[in-house]
Amino acid sequence: MRLIIRDDPASVGTYIGDYIAKRINDFKPTPERPFVLGLPTGSSPIPTYKHLIGLHKAGKISFENVVTFNMDEYVGLPQDHSESYHTFMFREFFSHIDIPPKNVHILNGNAVDLIGECKAYEQAIKDAGGIELFLGGIGEDGHIAFNEPGSSLTSRTRIKTLAYDTIQANARFFGNDISKVPRMALTVGVQTVMDSREVVVVVTGLRKALALSKAIEEGVNHLWTLSALQLHPWALIVADEDATNELHVKTVKYFKSIERVQEEVERNHEEVRRNSEGRQGNTW
Numbered sequence: 001m002r003l004i005i006r007d008d009p010a011s012v013g014t015y016i017g018d019y020i021a022k023r024i025n026d027f028k029p030t031p032e033r034p035f036v037l038g039l040p041t042g043s044s045p046i047p048t049y050k051h052l053i054g055l056h057k058a059g060k061i062s063f064e065n066v067v068t069f070n071m072d073e074y075v076g077l078p079q080d081h082s083e084s085y086h087t088f089m090f091r092e093f094f095s096h097i098d099i100p101p102k103n104v105h106i107l108n109g110n111a112v113d114l115i116g117e118c119k120a121y122e123q124a125i126k127d128a129g130g131i132e133l134f135l136g137g138i139g140e141d142g143h144i145a146f147n148e149p150g151s152s153l154t155s156r157t158r159i160k161t162l163a164y165d166t167i168q169a170n171a172r173f174f175g176n177d178i179s180k181v182p183r184m185a186l187t188v189g190v191q192t193v194m195d196s197r198e199v200v201v202v203v204t205g206l207r208k209a210l211a212l213s214k215a216i217e218e219g220v221n222h223l224w225t226l227s228a229l230q231l232h233p234w235a236l237i238v239a240d241e242d243a244t245n246e247l248h249v250k251t252v253k254y255f256k257s258i259e260r261v262q263e264e265v266e267r268n269h270e271e272v273r274r275n276s277e278g279r280q281g282n283t284w
């Protein structure tokens with residue numbers, strides 16, 4: 001797992017936005033071979049969405065051949081409610097880019113058969129060829145998507161009852177009225193996230209500091225479901241300085257030093273590539 005630390009949420013958004021844009025552009029998606037992207041809601045990914053929208057408007061990235069799967073959705077909240085994840089995604093991201101609406105997948109929390117909806121979602125992910133990159137956020141209790149503490153680390157898309165802490169945390173989006181926050185949600189499972197080829201998680205703010213330290217400095221534990229990422233072969237967490245508040249100084253220094261070395265290695269690779277391209281261009 002890699003941890004990248006940036007000064008503030010805006011710089012985290014810039015880093016992740018650039019990272020995702022590069023991954024999509026390098027993939028060179030086509031209608032037959034689209035780039036499959038998993039996406040979160042919440043306030044943490046907003047700077048990333050803003051940056052991606054900017055890159056799109058500047059002509060640096062197209063989402064025409066990108067297929068998306070969102071992580072979760074509340075149960076029983078009308079789709080056009082201002083706080084439904086459907087509304088959120090179109091307001092904050094989809095309506096500002098060129099993604100065809102048919103490429104967007106969001107769980108339907110109003111389906112008559114909720115279990116069938118979850119099964120069909122897993123199938124749709126499989127049919128799309130699996131998720132290339134899952135971008136995630138976390139709750140204060142370390143949950144990824146709505147995989148609350150105690151969730152099976154092999155769980156798949158299903159109905160979840162929300163933890164009281166999460167209901168309290170999300171009340172800010174419902175006029176601070178706890179009674180208005182839905183009690184249940186549909187969510188991809190921890191295993192659904194783990195099955196994707198790459199996972200990138202945004203962690204910003206002091207509120208997330210304890211969860212970050214539990215997830216990366218302690219063992220894999222179902223009480224902090226983000227910690228499952230320790231078992232993922234290609235996981236990246238991008239945090240701001242505030243979110244590192246509970247980490248050991250040596251952990252922060254370690255990951256910062258890795259980033260420095262990585263940059264050096266990339267610069268060297270770049271130079272080797274340039275030199276070898278130059279040689280190939282010669283005729284002798």
Ligand SMILES: N[C@@H]1[C@@H](O)[C@H](O)[C@@H](COP(=O)(O)O)O[C@@H]1O
Pocket residue numbers: 040041042043044045071072136137138139140144145146166
């Ligand atoms: N289900 C979502 C999570 O997917 C999200 O990561 C979390 C954090 O939200 P915020 O980024 O606003 O702190 O909120 C909800 O619980």
